[in-house]
Amino acid sequence: xxxxxxxxxxxxxxxxxxxxxxxxxxxxxxxxxxxxxxxxxxxxxxxxxxxxxxxxxxxxxxxxxxxxxxxxxxxxxxxxxxxxxxxxxxxxxxxxxxxxxxxxxxxxxxxxxxxxxxxxxxxxxxxxxxxxxxxxxxxxxxxxxxxxxxxxxxxxxx
Numbered sequence: 547x548x549x550x551x552x553x554x555x556x557x558x559x560x561x562x563x564x565x566x567x568x569x570x571x572x573x574x575x576x577x578x579x580x581x582x583x584x585x586x587x588x589x590x591x592x593x594x595x596x597x598x599x600x601x602x603x604x605x606x607x608x609x610x611x612x613x614x615x616x617x618x619x620x621x622x623x624x625x626x627x628x629x630x631x632x633x634x635x636x637x638x639x640x641x642x643x644x645x646x647x648x649x650x651x652x653x654x655x656x657x658x659x660x661x662x663x664x665x666x667x668x669x670x671x672x673x674x675x676x677x678x679x680x681x682x683x684x685x686x687x688x689x690x691x692x693x694x695x696x697x698x699x700x701x702x703x704x
């Protein structure tokens with residue numbers, strides 16, 4: 547899952563590899579959500595993307611600035627998509643990110659097994675630099691535009 551650098555600098559907490567984290571997860575608006583009849587399934591794809599098949603599991607409410615969302619559950623992973631799900635069972639292909647500012651989200655708990663700091667520009671990220679804690683990115687801070695993100699690998703409990 548991803549966390550944008552500006553979101554981390556605004557209200558990010560320090561995280562360390564090996565600790566248990568509780569994360570509010572949202573699915574990227576740029577991802578694809580379609581109906582399916584397949585069973586729950588999670589596949590990690592290239593370029594930080596994921597394919598998750600799960601069940602629409604209720605609404606998130608509409609109290610945030612982004613409106614309501616639909617909770618999606620696949621095993622012990624819960625996240626939210628923006629708006630209504632197209633059916634009871636869905637396949638979502640895209641990126642999961644940590645929601646920090648009122649986006650519809652679900653909650654997932656797991657062990658943080660890897661942190662990669664990914665510098666880039668224009669939403670294209672370079673290969674990551676592996677870190678042991680989120681504060682370690684300061685050692686690699688680029689000059690000029692500060693466009694970067696964390697890519698986290700989380701082993702979900704269950």
